[in-house]
Amino acid sequence: MRDKLNQFMQGRYGNDDLNRFLMKIILAAFVLSLFTGRIVFGGIVSLSRIFYWIALALLIYCYIRMFSRNIYKRSEENRWFLNKTSNMRGFWSNRKYNAQQMKNYHIYKCPGCGQKIRIPRGKGKIEVRCPKCRTTFIKRS
Known part of the structure; x- marks a missing residue:
């Protein structure tokens, strides 16, 4: 058949x-x-x-x-x-990707330039250096 x-x-x-x-x-x-x-x-x-x-x-x-x-x-x-429908499909795929990323990473914004930086969860208090402007700041992961 x-x-x-x-x-x-x-x-x-x-x-x-x-x-x-x-x-x-x-x-x-x-x-x-x-x-x-x-x-x-x-x-x-x-x-x-x-x-x-x-x-x-x-x-x-x-x-x-x-x-x-x-x-x-x-x-x-x-x-x-x-x-x-590309804009609508892109919006939802970005939402889905961000939700998956939030399980394993914290996402912070650099106080200097606003660049988003992804930090792995569970590392304690760490010093983060922005790859764009080289500003350092301390955050909990």
């Missing part, structure tokens, strides 16, 4: 970051359609139906992108998405 799926997907675009993002939106829209059952929007259509149709349309679009043989166009769409 796996071989048949691999043969079918050969030459097709497959999954990428844009599709994963759209799948999260689809899931959120389906969940919203479940919880907004009786709310009427515009006097005619219920809000749950709007979320349901949005999710269904996005799901169809995801499958069209996934099974497409126009790999160049799909990769351009994904590149556009990655360019538009």
Whole structure:
């Protein structure tokens, strides 16, 4: 079965970051359609139906992108998405990196120039020398 799926997907675009993002939106829209059952929007259509149709349309679009043989166009769409979301993704990856660093290191600012200096935890009271301006100061690690 796996071989048949691999043969079918050969030459097709497959999954990428844009599709994963759209799948999260689809899931959120389906969940919203479940919880907004009786709310009427515009006097005619219920809000749950709007979320349901949005999710269904996005799901169809995801499958069209996934099974497409126009790999160049799909990769351009994904590149556009990655360019538009690069600031947000960079912000969260910096937060994650800083949280990992805080487990093993203290991060201090130099009183002279403001340079951030990473000091290992658990070394007691140490004298720190700034690599940028050569100012020395004492901190607990």
